[in-house]
Amino acid sequence: MDEQLFFKKLRSLCTSKEIFDFLSSVEFMSDTMASGALQRISEVEVDDNGLKSPEGVLENEVFRALCFQFEFESSKLSNTGLLNALQALIKLRIDPQSTLMASLLSEGEERLGKGQLTVKNLCALGESLLELEGPSCATLEQVVNHMQKKAIEKWSPREIVMVYKILQVTVREGGQHQDLLNRLNTVTLTTVSQLSPKFTSIILNSLVVLHQTQAVSLVTALCKHSVKHIPYFTGDELANVLEAFLYFGHREQIFTEALEMHVPKSIFTMHPQTVSKVMQYCCRKMILSKPIFDAVAEGFISDADRLTTDQIAEYIIPFGTLNYLPPSASSLFRKLETVLHARLSHFQPHTLLNLLHSCVLIQRYPVNFLPKIFSPYFLQQLQAQPPGLDRIATSQLTQLFLTVTLECPFYEGPRLFPKYQVKAFFMPHSSLDVHLLKRVKTGLLYLLKKRIYFASEVSTPYFYTVDIEIKLDEEGFVLPAAQCEEVHRRIVLCVDGQNRFCVNSHNLLGEEAIKQRHLQLLGYEVVQIPFFEIESLQNCRKMSEYLQKKIFPHTYGLGC
Secondary structure: OHHHHHHHHHOOOOHHHHHHHHHHOOOOOOOOHHHHHHHHHHHHHEEEEEOHHHHHHHHHHHHHHHHHHHHHHHOOOHHHHHHHHHHHHHHOOOOOOOOHHHHHHHHHHHHHOOOOOOOOHHHHHHHHHHHHOOOOOHHHHHHHHOOOOHHHOOOOOOHHHHHHHHHHHHHOOOOOOOHHHHHHHHHHHHHHHHOHHHHHHHHHHHHHOOOOOOOOOHHHHHHHHHOOOHHHOOHHHHHHHHHHHHHHHOOOHHHHHHHHHHHHHOOOOOHHHOOOHHHHHHHHHOOOHHHHHHHHHHHHHHHHHHHHHHHHHHHHHHHHHHOOOHHHHHHHHHHHHHHHHHHHHHHHHHHHHHHHHHHHHHOOOOOOOHHHHOHHHHHHHHOOOOOOOOOOHHHHHHHHHHHHHOOOOOOOOOOOOOOOOOOOOOOOOOOOOHHHHHHHHHHHHHOOOOOOHHHEEEOOOOOOOOEEEEEEEOOOEEEOOOOOOOOOOOEEEEEEOHHHHHOOOEEEEEHHHHHHHHHOOOEEEEEEEEEEHOOOOOOOHHHHHHHHHHHHOOOOOOOO
C-alpha cells in the first residue's frame, strides 16, 4: 500500500481494534509505516491515567509481531522508524528494562555516536532519553553537542521547542551552551507568529529556567504573541506564561485585558493553581482588575473547601494588598471565616500571618483568630519557620496589634508582647517619591515663607513615618516644627507617588490606606497629596495655591 494512503487511513481509525484489523489486512509495511501505526495506537489508547486497555493492546498478536520485528531488526531500521517506534513504546508504558527498549535505545545511541542523525532525529532521541532516564542522562549532553553543528535556521517550531526543553535540563551554571542558546533565541524570534499555545508556553518557561534575561526582543515578542492564545492555554501553560511575565518584569495592557475576558468566563472550570497564579500576577504587578477580582471572589465562595491552604492565601491576600472589596465581600469573608475555623491548624505560620494581615488592610478584622496569632506558641512557630521573625513578620504582627487597639476596642484577648513590636513599620510598596516630595516642599516653603514651619520624614511614636508634618496652635497658627508645647493640631501630608497606587489607577494600595486610616484615628489631620493632582502644576506659585487650598481651606497664619 502507498504510504500516503496508509497514513490517511490510519488517521481515520479511532480504536486499537480498528487499527489492528487494518494492519492485518496490509501485506507489506515499511518500518516508517509500522512505527506510525505504533504512534497511532499510543494516541488512541493512552490518556492521563495511562493505557486504557493494557491487555487489549499488549497481548494482541499484531502488536507483539510489530514489537518482535523492531527488537530483532533494529539495525536495519531507518532513523525515523527507529526513533518514532521508541517514542510510541515509551508512551505505551513498555518496560524500559525490556530487551525491546534496550535494543532500540542502544541502536539510537550508536547512530548518535556516528553522527548519523538529523535535527529531527536528535530531537526525538533527546525527548526519549528525557522520558526514560530524566535530566541526569549523560547522553543528552552528546545530543546537544551534535545539535550545535546543525544549520539552526532551517529548524521547524517543533524542533526549536524540543531543543529548548533539552537545553533546559542540560545547561548548568557558567554559561554552558550559551552560544547555541543565542543562535536559538535569534531564530525563534523569526518564528514567533507560527507558535501554538503549547509551544509559546514551553519556550517562555525554558527562557525563565535558562535565565535568558538578555533575550529582551524574544521575550517581548512571545509575551505579545501569548495574548491571542489566552483562551486556548491549558492551566499549566497559562501558569508558565504568567510566571514568565513575572520573571522578566513584563507587563502588557492588552494581556491584562485578555485575562479580564477569559477569567470571569472560566473561573469555575480553571484549576485553582492557575487562578492562584493569575492573582499572584495581579498582586505583584499591582494590577487591580475588578473583573478578575470579582470573578475570583465568586470562585472562592464556591470552591474554597477544595483549595489548599496556600491557595486560600493566594486567592485572598491580593484583595488586601491592592485595597479592594468586591461586591460579594460579605459572602467572601464569611466563607473565609468558615474555612479558617475548620482548618486553622493546617496553615503554615507565615501563610496564616500574611492572610490575616491582608484582611485588616481592608477593614476585615480576624478577631476570633488573633488570640492564636499573639500566643507565645504561635510566635515560637513563626520563629522556627524560615524566614523566622524577620522585619516583615514583626511589622505585620505590630500592625495587627495596632489595628485591634485602634479599630477593635471590643477585643479583650491577648496582646502582642512589646519585645515582638517594631519601632517603625516596614512598608515595601509605600516608599517615598523623593522627586515629588521635593516639589511639595518647595511649594510649602513658598507658602509658609520659612523652612522651620514644617518637617519631613518624621517618625511618630506609633510605628509610622509621615512624609510631612505641620503643627498648629489652638488659634490655628503654624508653629515651628521643632516646638513641642502648645501643639493643638498636627497636620500630616501624605505625598503619594504612583508607587503607592495600583497601576493605572487612583486606588491606594492597602498598606498606604491603613496607614492614613490609623493616623486619623491617632488624632492627626491627614491631607492626601496624590501625584495625579499635582503633576500638572507648573511652578511654585501654583503648587503653593494648591497646598493652601488643601491644607488651609479657610484660613492660615504664621506664629512668629
